Amino acid sequence: MKIKLSNSDIQSTEVRRLERISGEDVKRCYQCGNCSGGCPVSYAMEIPPTKVMRFLQLGNIEEVRNSNSMWLCVGCLQCYSRCPQGVSVAAILEGMRQDTLRKGVSRTEVAEVPFPFLKKAPQQAIVCGFRKFVG
Amino acid sequence: MKIPYYPGCTLNTVAKQFDTSAREAASIIGFEMKELAQWNCCGATFPLTPDNVIGLTAPAKVLSNARKEGDTLTTLCSVCYNVLKRTNKVIRDNKEKRNVINGFIEEEYDGSVNILHYLEVLRDKVGFDKVKGAVKRPLTGIKAATYYGCMLLRPFEDIGIDNAERPTIFEDLLRALGAEPVEFANKIECCGAHLAMNNEEVVTNLSGKVMTSAVDAGADLIVTTCPLCQFNLEKSQPKVAEADTGYRPVPVVYFTQALGLALGQDIETLGFEKNSSDIMPLLKKKGIA
Ligand code: SF4
Numbered sequence: 099m100k101i102k103l104s105n106s107d108i109q110s111t112e113v114r115r116l117e118r119i120s121g122e123d124v125k126r127c128y129q130c131g132n133c134s135g136g137c138p139v140s141y142a143m144e145i146p147p148t149k150v151m152r153f154l155q156l157g158n159i160e161e162v163r164n165s166n167s168m169w170l171c172v173g174c175l176q177c178y179s180r181c182p183q184g185v186s187v188a189a190i191l192e193g194m195r196q197d198t199l200r201k202g203v204s205r206t207e208v209a210e211v212p213f214p215f216l217k218k219a220p221q222q223a224i225v226c227g228f229r230k231f232v233g
Numbered sequence: 234m235k236i237p238y239y240p241g242c243t244l245n246t247v248a249k250q251f252d253t254s255a256r257e258a259a260s261i262i263g264f265e266m267k268e269l270a271q272w273n274c275c276g277a278t279f280p281l282t283p284d285n286v287i288g289l290t291a292p293a294k295v296l297s298n299a300r301k302e303g304d305t306l307t308t309l310c311s312v313c314y315n316v317l318k319r320t321n322k323v324i325r326d327n328k329e330k331r332n333v334i335n336g337f338i339e340e341e342y343d344g345s346v347n348i349l350h351y352l353e354v355l356r357d358k359v360g361f362d363k364v365k366g367a368v369k370r371p372l373t374g375i376k377a378a379t380y381y382g383c384m385l386l387r388p389f390e391d392i393g394i395d396n397a398e399r400p401t402i403f404e405d406l407l408r409a410l411g412a413e414p415v416e417f418a419n420k421i422e423c424c425g426a427h428l429a430m431n432n433e434e435v436v437t438n439l440s441g442k443v444m445t446s447a448v449d450a451g452a453d454l455i456v457t458t459c460p461l462c463q464f465n466l467e468k469s470q471p472k473v474a475e476a477d478t479g480y481r482p483v484p485v486v487y488f489t490q491a492l493g494l495a496l497g498q499d500i501e502t503l504g505f506e507k508n509s510s511d512i513m514p515l516l517k518k519k520g521i522a
C-alpha cells in the first residue's frame with residue numbers, strides 16, 4: 099500500500115484535541131504491540147490498539163473513528179498496565195467515544211436495549227452501558 | 234468494630250444475596266457493616282479521560298457523605314470500589330479538580346476517607362487467621378477458581394489492593410475457608426463488562442474464556458467479587474456448554490456466599506436460589522450440605 103504523508107496531516111488539530119481530552123501524547127507510543135497483545139477484544143476490533151496509536155500518530159483520526167474499536171473497548175486497562183511507555187489506549191478510545199457522544203450521536207439508542215436485559219441486568223451494567231453508548 | 238458501608242445500586246437490587254451474605258458473615262466474624270445514611274450511585278464507571286470532571290461528582294458525593302460517618306468506607310462490588318478509590322485519589326491529590334468538584338456538590342471534601350474492599354477488611358483489619366478460626370463448615374475438597382476480573386486490580390497505582398499481575402488476596406481467603414484455589418489463565422481478564430448491553434457475542438467469548446480456563450484447571454466452583462462478572466459468567470455458561478460439548482458447567486457464586494457457607498451460616502439464608510447456577514449438587518457431592 100502506498101501511503102502519502104504530509105506535515106499538515108501529522109499536525110492534525112483533531113489529534114491534538116484528542117490529546118487534550120485524553121491527557122495522552124500519541125508520540126510516546128513506540129509500536130511494541132504489547133497493548134494489542136494484552137487487549138481481550140483486539141480480536142474483534144477492526145483496528146486493534148497498536149494500530150489505533152499508529153493511525154493517530156499519522157494524523158488519520160478518521161480511519162479510527164470509522165472503525166468499531168472505540169465501541170468495543172471494555173476499559174479493562176490491560177493495555178495501560180502492560181504499556182512500557184505508560185500510554186493508555188483506553189483513555190484515547192474513551193476520548194474518541196466521548197467526543198462522538200457529546201455531539202449527540204449514540205452507538206445504541208435507549209429504545210434498542212432489550213427489555214429482558216433491562217429487567218435482569220445488574221444496574222451497574224445499565225448505568226455504565228448508557229454512559230458508554232448513549233449520546 | 235463498626236465500618237461504614239456503601240452497598241451501591243446493584244447490591245441493593247439484583248445482587249441482594251451479595252449484600253446480605255456479607256453483612257451476616259461480618260456479624261459472625263465480629264464486625265458491623267453500617268450502611269451509609271445517605272448514598273447515591275457511584276456512576277458505575279470511572280471516567281478514563283482526565284477532562285471528564287463531571288463524571289467524578291456522583292462518587293465524590295458518596296465520599297463526602299461517608300466522611301461524615303468516619304474515616305473508613307468499605308464496599309463489595311469491584312466497580313464501586315474502583316470508582317470510589319480512584320475518585321478519592323483525584324480529590325486528594327489534585328487541588329484544582331477538588332475545588333471544581335466541591336463547587337459542584339456543595340461540599341468541602343478533601344479525600345481523607347480510606348476506601349477498603351471487603352476483602353481488605355478481612356485481610357488487614359480482621360486477619361485471615363481469625364477468619365480461618367471462625368470456619369465451622371470448611372470447604373474441603375472444593376477446587377475454587379478465584380475470578381478477580383479487572384476493576385479490583387487495575388490500575389495498580391490507584392488501586393493497589395495487591396500485585397496487579399499476580400494477586401493472591403482472593404486465593405488466601407479461599408484457602409482460609411478450607412477450599413483449594415486453582416491457578417487459571419484468565420483470572421485477571423475481562424468478562425466483557427458493559428458490552429452485555431449490546432454485544433452478546435463478545436461477552437460470551439470473553440466470559441467463556443474465563444470459565445473454560447477455570448474448568449480446564451480443575452475448578453469445581455468459580456467465585457466472583459462483582460455483580461457484572463457474576464451476571465456475564467452465569468448468562469454465558471449455557472451458551473459455552475452448548476458450543477463446546479466437552480465443557481463441564483460449574484456453579485458461580487459471590488465470594489461472600491462462599492464465606493458464609495464456610496462460617497456455618499444456614500444455607501437457606503445465603504441466597505443461592507438467586508444465582509442462576511446451582512451450587513447444591515456440588516455441596517452434596519463434597520459432603521458439605
Ligand atoms: S482498556 Fe480497551 S483497549 Fe485497553 S486492553 Fe482493555 S479493551 Fe483493550
Ligand code: SF4
Binds near residue numbers: 129130177182183187
Ligand atoms: S503498549 Fe504502549 S508503546 Fe506499545 S504499542 Fe501499545 S501504546 Fe504503543
